[in-house]
Amino acid sequence: MTITERDIMGGLAKGLAVIETFAADRPRQSISDVAAASGLDRATARRCLLTLAHQGYAEWDGKFFTLTPRVLRLGTACLASMPMPAIVQPALDALSDRIGESTSVSILDGAEIVYVARAAQRKVMSIALMPGSRLPAYCTSMGRVMLATLPEAEARSRLETSPRPARTPHTLTGIDQVMAEIARVRVQGYSVIDQEVEMGLCSMAVPLMNARGQVIAALNLGRAAGPEPMAEVAQRLLPELQAVAAQLRGLLR
DSSP states (O other): OOOOGGGOOHHHHHHHHHHHTOBTTBSSBOHHHHHHHHOOOHHHHHHHHHHHHHTTSEEEOSSOEEEOGGGHHHHHHHHHHOSHHHHHHHHHHHHHHHHTSEEEEEEEETTEEEEEEEEOSSOOSSSOOOTTOEEESTTSHHHHHHHTTSOHHHHHHHHHTSOOOOSSTTOOOSHHHHHHHHHHHHHHSOEEEESSSSTTEEEEEEEEEOTTSOEEEEEEEEEEOOSSOHHHHHHHHHHHHHHHHHHHHTTOO
16 A cells, blocks of 8 residues: 555644654753654644643643653554564573673664663663663664665765764764675674773664564673773673574564
């Protein structure tokens, strides 16, 4: 079935765009903030925000808007309909206990990764990561692993049409730089990130395949940066990630 412009409800699309502007680093926003982030004019952003507040999805103190827990109903319904979190969580818990590091599984959504399951040993980021959390794909180990499974032109297109700010002094932001790293990940089959997302955070990821051999997600470990070089961490812990990925392959559809 083909969806045409006549089938699209513009008001709903704008409201969803407004909701998506809120993030861990932008939990409180003014009308002007939301208008700038969503690309909507100020009057439209105001109406969307006031509608969300009226329906209980946002709170307004007269200047700033914040989302309420009611918004979680939207994401919870999606996660509840996905068997993946229930399948991978026991394996994540066991892996995290075994290696003493936080582990996660995410899927790729456009140019972002979306966490679907997590087992945390300790807080390694300044923001709290949980199912439903989003991070950019260009600078994350899980993002690069999943971008590496796409045709090169598609991966480049996703990156070119999304912002790539320098989150730390180590972040690769140039399109050719990131694409070169993705090419390397494609060859070696895993990705290592050393303080590109946040200072003090390192991570490593491998792709998760289903029983048909299709990459549907990524599995990673996150750890605090330390004296041990990430190359040595990869040599020591990569087999652990790969073993869990192989274990899950027969269970995922």
